[in-house]
Amino acid sequence: MKVLIQSAKILDSRSPFHKKIRNVVIQNGRITDIGEKNYQADKVIKAEGMLLSPGWFDLGTYVGDPGFEHKEDLESVARAAMAGGFTEIAVLPNTQPVIQTKNDVTYLTSGNSNRLLQVHALAAVTRNNKGEELTEMIDLHQAGAMGFTDGLKTIWNTDIFLKALQYLQQFNGVLIDHPEDIWLNMFGQMHEGVQSTRLGLKGMPRLAEEIAIHRNLDLLQYAGGRLHIARLSSARSVNLIRSAKKKLPVTCDIAAYQPLLDDSLLAGFDTNYKVNPPLREKRDNDALIRGLEDGTIDIICSGHLPQDVESKNVEFDHAEPGIINLQTMGANLVALAELVKWEVLIEKISVAPRKVLGLEIPTIDVDAKANLTLFDPERTWEFDEKCNFSKSVNSPWYGKPIKGKVVAVFNNSRQRIDD
DSSP states (O other): OOEEEEEEEEOOTTSTTTTOEEEEEEETTEEEEEESSOOOOSEEEEOTTOEEEEOEEEEEEOOOTTTOTTTOOHHHHHHHHHHTTEEEEEEOSOSSSOSOSHHHHHHHHTTGGGOSSEEEEEEOSBGGGOSSSBOOHHHHHHHTOOEEEOTTSOOOOHHHHHHHHHHHTTTTOEEEEOOOOTTTTTTOOEESSHHHHHHTOOEEOHHHHHHHHHHHHHHHHHHOSEEEEOOOOSHHHHHHHHHHTTTSOEEEEEETTTTTOOGGGGGGOOGGGOOSSOOOOHHHHHHHHHHHHHTSSOEEEOOBOOOOHHHHSSOGGGSOOOBOOSTTHHHHHHHHTTTSOHHHHHIIIIIHHHHHHTOOOOOOSTTSBOOEEEEEEEEEEEESTTTOOSSOOOOTTTTEEEEEEEEEEEETTEEEEOO
């Protein structure tokens, strides 16, 4: 089928059509024409006011498959990701069993040839994510693992962290770490501050993140290699990365919701606002915005972490952390776009994640593969049971009207168009 995207604004810094409004024709998985002509097509998408970019990529999606399929499985995450604008995702290894063997990697990626959404495996650094024994990272790399991480768990063992950096240099692999001092954060429920004191909840200090980042950077300087630090949340963390980037090969990301929400929202003990790292204070959020603007923060990810009702509909201190955010990512971007330019945001959700993992970066040009996301930043819709494709509902935006909707995605000679 020939599809015409009519009058979309192209945002792709690698494209000769960057920031231009053009008609784009897609046929047989490729972009066949770009111009101002009235092209003929089987399907016409009137895209005035919409943004056309390389397909969005989520670095660090949590999928409960295998083992926790009641929270999310590969089928449900694919539907949610495509509806949210993603054409590729890299999934965390915190499953049961942990993604730590060739067969585990193959289980996640074997269906890629037959689906629009491409699933990439991030394999475990340590066996069972316990931080005690390294996995066979070279074998996992050869099986198709695109990065190495203990996912939602920090690599707390300093010797393991050091050896991982050294081993990964054999194939220029990237080590991804969630920075957290687990002892400082033990039993923590939210950001440590005035609000946690008022609510009588054990706090998670900024220091727990910052100590871990400082350690990681020192080890990177000592051992060499490539390091990506996931889910920054504090102002000092941003400053540490900003300084380190002048001399070290380090990249980092934030969850899209992190600079938009703060710890005041926990006053009602709504467990949908319980996340790790926790929502912090406005000054931290302001620092994250500055980090996005000046390039310190390389990537924006969804932070998608589904939890079943039994994990959230309990007392606050017993609730599991996490927000589902694949389908509401666009709404997050609309809010961020009030503070950061759209072209900067698009770069951080399409180009930068692929660059970190060493993947092909799609571009919008004639005869290029069609790996595209079409987004309407003005469309308002309600995120509810009618359109939620995740198996979970743990979202602070669930049942509420939000602004920003994905209209279509194209990849792997397939398309999903929201009529």
